[in-house]
Amino acid sequence: MKTKIVIFGLGGVGGYYGGMLSHKYENDPEIEVYFVARGQHLQAIKEKGLKVITEDGSFVTHPTLATDNVSEIGTADYIIISTKSYDLDASIEQLKPCVGADTVILPLLNGIDNTTRIRRMLPDTEVWYGCTYIVGRLNAPGVIESSGNIHLVHFGYENWKTDVRLRFMEQVMKDAGFDARLSFDILSVIWKKFFFISSTASLTSYFDVSFGALLTDDTRRSTLTGLLNELLEVAHAEGANVDSSVIDDVIRQLEDLPFETTSSMHTDFKAGRSTELNTLTGIVIELARKHGIDTPIYNKVYAGLKKKATA
Incomplete structure (x- = not known):
């Protein structure tokens, strides 16, 4: 056969x-x-x-x-x-x-x-x-x-x-x-990738900037680390085997990529296409609510991007 x-x-x-x-x-x-x-x-x-x-x-x-x-x-x-x-x-x-x-x-x-x-x-x-x-x-x-x-x-x-x-x-x-x-331990691998994808897709789209520009401005950089800390709390509540070093890993990945590279979600927003907003950003808020976790940065970013998507 x-x-x-x-x-x-x-x-x-x-x-x-x-x-x-x-x-x-x-x-x-x-x-x-x-x-x-x-x-x-x-x-x-x-x-x-x-x-x-x-x-x-x-x-x-x-x-x-x-x-x-x-x-x-x-x-x-x-x-x-x-x-x-x-x-x-x-x-x-x-x-x-x-x-x-x-x-x-x-x-x-x-x-x-x-x-x-x-x-x-x-x-x-x-x-x-x-x-x-x-x-x-x-x-x-x-x-x-x-x-x-x-x-x-x-x-x-x-x-x-x-x-x-x-x-x-x-x-x-x-x-x-x-x-x-x-x-x-595939779930840990997937969660580690999700830290990068969720945070960078959300914030390149929210700030309308490239990967590199997330790190060159104090506001954008602190928003990134705050977002990642919220995600870490959600991941732990979901039983993911990840520790705080994942935050440094995301920043290192961004530093290693060409400055002008951006996320596919950011590209989709700019082109006016359908986006993965719910599966990359909204899902975090959904999981946080399930565990009673407060995610003010994710909430703010998601609300801003929802507004952008319907503009």
């Missing part, structure tokens, strides 16, 4: 990882890679294949099938989801025809509650935890570009009785050429 891997969402993240998987296994008799995309992007892939521009060069790959109709795929063994978090519920509904008794779902999208949300919708399906560090973008229909030379995927699952499948997927991804790491 062939292993069927479906990539749902072919933006900067899914396009890069899906492209690498398709390129590696294009002529492999054991593994089939399917793309789910839409619109002009899908049409370009169907006509010319997916072009992936990497730091080391570029290639064009043709998946087993690219489609916007998942019933053409049949039951998947593994589904990697890399949509925007605000599209997650609709994506799961669309994917249901691909989900069988032994299907595994791996979400690779921003947010802290993606696995929980999917499990709520598909209670009988094995859903792993995952997060990724990558700088990727959709340059044009059918063209993905990766920059920054980081392609790191962390993933894991509480139930290690599925160790064979976890190890299999780790090897499949490594063989495709990116840095896949199976984690025995």
